[in-house]
Amino acid sequence: MHKDRPKTPSEVKRKLRQHARFGCCGCGLPIYQYHHIVPYSEDQHFRVADMMLLCPLCHDKATKGVFSDAQQREMQETPFNVRNGLAGGMLHTRQNYCAVLAGGVLMVGEGPVITVNGESVLTLNPDEGGHVRLSATLRDRSGNLVALIEDNEWLSGDTAVWDMESDHQKLVIRSAANQVALNLNMKGEPAHLRAKFWQDGYMVDLRGIGIRVNGVGAGQQISEGVALAGMTMDIDTRIPSVQLVPQLQKGLVVSEPDPLQRLKRAAEAWRKLKSEEPGSTGPH
Numbered sequence: 001m002h003k004d005r006p007k008t009p010s011e012v013k014r015k016l017r018q019h020a021r022f023g024c025c026g027c028g029l030p031i032y033q034y035h036h037i038v039p040y041s042e043d044q045h046f047r048v049a050d051m052m053l054l055c056p057l058c059h060d061k062a063t064k065g066v067f068s069d070a071q072q073r074e075m076q077e078t079p080f081n082v083r084n085g086l087a088g089g090m091l092h093t094r095q096n097y098c099a100v101l102a103g104g105v106l107m108v109g110e111g112p113v114i115t116v117n118g119e120s121v122l123t124l125n126p127d128e129g130g131h132v133r134l135s136a137t138l139r140d141r142s143g144n145l146v147a148l149i150e151d152n153e154w155l156s157g158d159t160a161v162w163d164m165e166s167d168h169q170k171l172v173i174r175s176a177a178n179q180v181a182l183n184l185n186m187k188g189e190p191a192h193l194r195a196k197f198w199q200d201g202y203m204v205d206l207r208g209i210g211i212r213v214n215g216v217g218a219g220q221q222i223s224e225g226v227a228l229a230g231m232t233m234d235i236d237t238r239i240p241s242v243q244l245v246p247q248l249q250k251g252l253v254v255s256e257p258d259p260l261q262r263l264k265r266a267a268e269a270w271r272k273l274k275s276e277e278p279g280s281t282g283p284h
């Protein structure tokens with residue numbers, strides 16, 4: 001990151017995302033950066049034709065000269081997702097909300113999914129025709145920020161310690177020695193989220209049923225058969241416990257034993273909450 005360089009204008013970013021169909025031009029990974037094919041140091045520009053979407057790993061190769069100019073032009077002209085006929089990009093929802101199953105809890109809404117001790121760890125926002133924007137703040141055991149992702153843009157983090165892979169609708173980000181891991185599978189509705197990360201020296205594990213903090217179960221009050229509409233799970237690592245924080249002015253807890261009905265009812269509850277927000281155009 002160059003401190004004296006102005007940020008890439010959001011309109012330019014939007015065009016680059018659409019052109020690349022929401023993935024790295026080289027490999028399709030839905031976590032990316034905005035690369036200058038004509039280096040900014042040589043020409044202070046934000047021309048869409050001379051820029052492209054690249055994941056942090058491909059970006060590193062491009063800036064180190066592993067990809068020649070000709071190769072970069074080829075990637076820009078026919079991005080990975082275009083080449084492979086992936087029309088919709090990878091992190092996609094057919095709804096105008098995100099439905100996620102995390103730690104066995106169904107969550108329907110938009111915005112922060114999980115916060116830990118008040119700090120946002122994972123946020124999902126539907127945008128641009130159902131493309132999901134992912135934001136994540138990932139720390140290691142010692143509390144160091146190891147990756148910062150904002151709206152699918154990899155803002156910082158040493159790419160050498162990360163392993164990232166994706167196929168259509170699935171994203172896996174894993175640190176060396178598997179200390180931190182994020183696995184988002186959006187093949188169905190709800191999406192499945194499995195994650196393991198650290199906050200303030202505590203390990204938070206969302207890889208199975210239930211939420212575990214340093215191996216101890218938290219959030220037992222959120223029983224099976226419950227869905228959260230418009231709610232963030234805020235994990236307090238010290239007790240450990242889980243508080244439910246509304247994403248909008250208020251949130252709703254839906255209790256329904258049948259999984260399909262649960263999703264349907266939580267989605268309805270979310271639409272209602274959204275329509276009741278000030279400034280909303282109301283239900284259609």
Ligand SMILES: [Zn+2]
Pocket residue numbers: 024025026027028029054055056057058059
């Ligand atoms: Zn890539």
